[in-house]
Amino acid sequence: MKTRRGRALPVAVAAALAVTVGAAAPSAAKAPAPQDQATSALKAEIDRLYASDPGLLGRTHKMQAFIMELALHAKTRNPDFKVIPQDAAELAFVDGDVDKGVLKDLVGLVDGWGKEDLLLDGDGVTPTDEQRAYLELVRHHLMVTETSTVETQAELQEYYARAAKWGVIPYPRIGGELAQQLNPGKRWAENGDYFWVEDPTTIGLGSRIDGTRDVTRLTDAKNYLYNINGRPYDAWSTWDAEEAAYAAGDGDRTRITDSYGNGLLVPSPGGPYKPVPADDPTVQKAITIYGDEWDWWWRAAGLDASAGRQTWLDALRNSDYDVIYIDSFYNHRALPAHQTPLTRAEIESLKHKPDGGRRQVIAYLSVGSAEQNRWYCQDDWVWVDPTNPNTERSMKSGKLVNRVYSPPENAPEWLALGYGGNYAEEAVVQWWNPEWRDIIINGGSPYKNVATGDDTSSIDRIISQGFDGAYLDNVGVYSRQGRNGGWNEFESYWLAHGGIPGEDHPYISVGGITPGHGQVDVDFAIESANGKGYSLYLKEADAQGPFARYGDVSYNRKGAHIKGLKDGTAYLAYVVHDTGGTTSRTETVTFRPGLRKG
Template sequence: MSNKNYTLIFVLFLGITSCSKIEMKLPENPEESMREFVIQISQYAKQKKPNFIIIPQNGIELAYTEYNSASGFSQEFNNAIDGFGIEALFYDGYELPIYDRLTMLQKFSENKRVMVSDYLSDDTLFEDAIQKNNREGFLSFPRMSFNYDYTHIPTIVQNENSEDILNLKDAQNYLYLINASNFSTKQELITNLANTNFDVILIDLFFHGRPLTQEDLQKIKVKENGGKRLVISYLNIGSAEKYRYYFNNNWNINDPHWLVKPYKGYENEIFVKYWSIEWHSIIYGNDNSYLKKIIDAGFDGAYLDNVKSYHYLFSDNF
């Protein structure tokens, strides 16, 4: 082999090694990396479908330029999203103390919707949870003691109405149902959803491993009383789920390198390097990406879970 060929191979090796180091390097600002990730997801989705709704869940700090500060919006981030989902704001089995994030949510809700999912271990707290959220102008979905995993459709719809819901600001209530294990067939799920008057429905793209179709979505997008509603798909952007179409059963922690940490309490999920190019390509940017499948199915938006994975990754000696 000529010296020229040896040189070429060495240069290629250095290039690959260099790229690997860049990819493996931890972000200097974990929050900013997640903020940028959400913005990129939004830009891709809205390019494909201009009115597509993006709702991050938890991590309201990303909406601000300074942590725990209600002064100074991150303008690009806020322009990219249409609302914010929050779990356990007032209740997480028991009543929670008021944290700084309430102040941040109050400021944020002046222009956009806040959607709160409190967990109630005592069902008698239902009305109090509703009142606390109504007082702030937040949409409320109190999970009763039997509904910790978002498996049930409540019989009570708060602020029920027959209005057409054309954007998130119009909504007066919502349903959070991302676990369809209580339904034996897709038709049973669709029928039960169609026979409700929730303004917004959060569901999974997949039913028993198969994606919902545009025809399925059209049946769900009309409330029982005839009004139009929004149907939003769940999308986990902070951890890989072992039961998803993209997951290789041979994968494990650090193999591939962007699978980095077990998700305590969720044995079928692994925290990811959310800044990884490989992970980004799974989530958005190409025809086989998760987000493109959601858009193709006819969903009105995506509900981004584990946005706050930056906290869990870097708070425990990652």
């Protein structure tokens, strides 16, 4: 049985993942092996969660199911494979509610949890509601890692104190004045980033470092490196051309305060770049101290333009971190046809620290968003958007305008929502759609690698590369609701247009019910209409006048006729509650064929 220090896997999970060597194949007359029964029970629980109704609780269950399905799939291939979701730790609890206790099957399948920008919230004495979920997971003997942007020495000390107090493994992303103090003449970006292989002593992690420490279980780790995008080491030979192209239309791209791009400039005598804008106090200070001749950090260091991959790998190998989170590709920014995954030999070379200790090498994998530079992205899923701050290629996605949803054009329906912020090259996905589950977990997707024609899933690629585990980003998208709407509007749209894509059972939409007076109180009952279908009856308080026609559902005060209902089938109705013509809330109700009462 596989165990972790201080925490045994639940019996059902351990049995499901047990491996029997040299056992004879069971005959047809024998009962299923215990591990088969346990695996079947886990799969049944996953299917139950996936089958949840629309709405926030249903999406909570569907993301729990996704995490469990991925983890079970991975651990069936390699029982020692680690699974670490990032964000939304409430997913580890029943119904996403910390007060209801952990969801044992899920917690038994994951090995840790990660978070960005958590520790410095609140007063550091009483945990916030969000912090409480992560601290509960620490108490359940999961490794919890956290990274925050830290901008002053005082903030850095407070950050480490809170991490030590709460048993969380910290990694500070150094920004602001602190970046300039700790890396004089080398780092000017105002915001912290996760691009650099930092010297742990420079950023204050020295007391947590031991190069001889073996980390085979994540609970053995005392530190980690958050390096999920190796931007400073990527495709150096293209940087000058990119800068010239930007400068042709936008002369202020040489911002040394922009960590994604020109924050990678450093003072260099004879360098071709001059930091802008001149009236920025940070830029003025930098020029006063170092002059106005700057160049890319790697060229100033005397490195060859083709040495980026080797420089990055050497920096990782020479570090003493216990756990490293990295991308599974070197050239993260390349288009899918030109990406080169890390080789198995390269990954194996990262698993031992310079002083011999074993470390864990974990691959970054976004499961809640599709990215335009990943193997599965087809050319017609992207469009050229010069306003994208990171790349001109942006992902197509569903749109929300004044809380009205429209699906993506000429792209898969599961590219559900725009990611927002500075990430136009990503789209939030309908993660429970079978096509996305095939891309990330199961394989066999119709969307193959444009270069190789391979349809191997992302998690199987990562396992075959030799990674010790996967870091699952964007699991928190399940609750996304912005000013212009989000998942509620996505579900409402599709329930009104034939059903949510990829669902296994039909949906009937009943929406837009606006009574003449007060709050709607809707009840449902179904009765046979002479064997020619069923009628849906609505019981309302103070309903006035006829209701509108809505798709294949026509309804009025006397009831509604719905085409295509089958006896013995459960259907879901999505109801919009209106008060005075304004939507006050949405909810999902279930109705089944039966006799109308009253």
